[in-house]
Amino acid sequence: MKNKPVLFTNMLVNMGIGLIMPITTLYIHRTLNKSLVTAGYVLFCFSGAMMIGNLIGGKLFDSWRQKPLMYVNGIGVVTALFLLGLFPQWPIYPVLITLYGLFLGGLNSAINGYIAFLQVQDPNIFNNGYWFASLGMGFATFMSGILFGISIRMVFFSSTVLFLLTTLLIRLSFKTIKKHPVTTNQGTTDNGSRHALGSILIICLVMVIIWICYEQWNSNVSVLIVAKHISVPKYSLLFTISTVEIILIQPFTTRLFKPSFKAEKMRIILGLISFALSYLAIINTGSYWRYVLGITLVTFGEMLALIAIPALLNRFADDRNRGTIQSVGSFAGSMGRALGPLFGGYFITAFDYSWTFLGMFIIHLLLIIPVFMLRMNKPK
Template identity: 30%
Template sequence: MATSTVLGNCVGGVLFDRWSSYKTMLMGIIVEILSTGFLIFQNGWPTYAIMLIILGFGNGIELTGINAYATLITSRHSSYVFNMLYFTSNLGLVIGTLIVGLVLQSGISYIFLTATVMFIIFMLIAIVYYKNGVSLPRHTSSSNRKYLSKQIQIQIIFILFVFAISWIDYEQWQSNISTFMVSRGFTVQDYSYVWTFNAVLIVAFQPILTYFDDWLYEHMILRLNIGFTLFALSFCVLLFSQVSYMHILVSMFILTMGEILAIPGVAAYVNSKVPYELRGEYQGIVNASGSAGKAIGPLIGAQLIERVSYEFLFVFCSIIMLSSVFLFNMAVHISSSKKSGNK
């Protein structure tokens, strides 16, 4: 599903720029409606897996479309817009999790029915509000398309590499740390409360971060460095020989602070580096790099746990995160030096 989402991210970005922003959004939503709608009636094996893969493709197109539309807003800094997107998406996760807990008691088919209804509502919103949101046609001919300088390309490549690594780290929390907690005597309910804590932190702190958006936008590199460094430090808390529930909550607190700084900051950073004609395509690449990290993160973590230990995994996550941040800063420094030299 994650691999299919990567494909959807890339396709959605290209179609947004070169075909039609409005039709691309509708295409992604229609794929989501059809896949979840089919699962209402047929959700056994292998139908369930096949439909999830198709749903992942539609999600990839739709999420890239949302980010690409966000780049068109000129009344605010792009970082402010992406902060708000990240806030509302996490608020949706909180509400969605609550709905699932209530609806699941009636049967899994009602979960897919609820999702289908939500996607239909989203399509109606898109039909009404997205059609005139862009001066169409948005795409340009290949001869008139703008291209990025080599220095900018290098910076974007390295920040996308850091972004993928961050999701490899983050996915450990959504997969392998659950088994780590159970192995240490914690319950599944304890694990679920950790994610409730994460959601509460995001909802509480993201608006505060947005308030200081002007300063954060001017110091984007510092924002990214602090955010991704916090990602690395969060795993260090789990290296204590006797890990208590408080250690886990502190680790999640550090991770969440890094998350709200770094993850929406990457989309804003890339957007600030690319011309108008390429914004959809590069937002697709941003989403694709994150989806790639989500796809391989649980697999890498599971292999390291089985072959070595949880402690080795935590050290590994910290090292690869800090190393990728170092490489990104080196790339920014070198490319900026070359740009100054060319001037």
């Protein structure tokens, strides 16, 4: 397996995220004694700052020096988390968690841009990166509850150490990227740019919709499950099942789908079908096995679509804009995660769970049409 230091760095970043995010709402609501609405606003500020960080980080990756950009954002994350460990009180908590989101977005965009350059020589790096990220996230979410039971400071200081190791690993193992000059035919540049922009917008729309719907599993499905007299530990077990499935099954997808535009497009289409069926599986049911089936279909959707999307985006990029294009994809994912609980809550309140999930089933199937029509621009 190539580029192990980069893959390990990606795992450390996701471990740092996985330690903090599962306990954020719980900490704000139960420990800081703030309402769930306030917790939602804090998470929205975090997601919004992360989106801004995504865009700024991607743009600077293409126009500035890559490793110093990673250092700045890595140090910013470490500083914000260290201060959170020292002062986990209101009102400084939401300020620091928002700063953490801003620098985390920049760091993620820089690392994704770096991986996009490496994909030219290592076609499977996005697949391998997702596997390492899932491994780190699964272990961190398990440890999060244990550390939180000891002290919230343990959570923040542990995450601080992980991001400090990330920054050191970038310093020691990442090589400076050598960009190759890009030559263009003036007669085809404008048409090619418009074609690429249209394709990128379609892919980003897919990302936004997928994550708006996916976030229901992290928010509103928990309320539904409890209402169906299924315990909270059984709900938490669903995500353990998902992580185990990714770790065991995802390496085989590399063998089934060879890196190519056609294969990546097919993966997104199959992923959309799998996501669609996951919402159909949990309509109007109180049976736990149907939720297990649903989360399994979601997991297959992840392994198919969410891994293929950054690789497909990279096919519309060149050495002038790889970081920017990857950051736009990250921005779309962050937007979907930010809007998911808000949109889900609105539609469930207006139409109930069954109609909301049926709508999600339909919209995923409709997204297949624009994805199927995606084409690579071939210069004359």
